[in-house]
Amino acid sequence: MAVKIEIYTKGYCPYCSRAKSLLDYKEVEYTEFRIDKQRELRDVMIKRADGGSTVPQIFINDKHIGGCDDLVALEYAKKLDALLEK
Template sequence: MAHVKIYSSDYCPYCHRAKALLRARGVTEWEEINVDGRPEIRQEMARLVGRTSVPQIFIEGRHVGGCDDLHALDACGGLEPLLRGAAAG
């Protein structure tokens, strides 16, 4: 299974929704970076992706976006190949 990294917040319903989708696709572990009370970490995330909202999700180092982006990727059939390590189109 691919390496997944998520910038998240404990209080974010979109973070919980994104993680639920990942679990539904068989992802049982991910690297989670919590931004709660850590403005320097949120700033680092913003420098990486140009966004300050969470979640921000990376799969195998590729930024796939936030919760809505993850769901859109899944809806077009691109999430599972990416999770398996294949190039998503």
């Protein structure tokens, strides 16, 4: 089973770009939801992220990872690859 990665973003967002760059570097596919183009997704994101309203909000296999800093912290702790392999 392939890993399911979802990321909620906005167009001009350096943190979104950094998070997507890390996922691209890891060569994993992800689904991007642009909440600035589909405004109805913002409420969905906030609910899924337990109130998190900043972007990006990242989910791996439906588990809320958090934002860019959280994703990068997982990488530095050498825990991200294990999440991406499932």
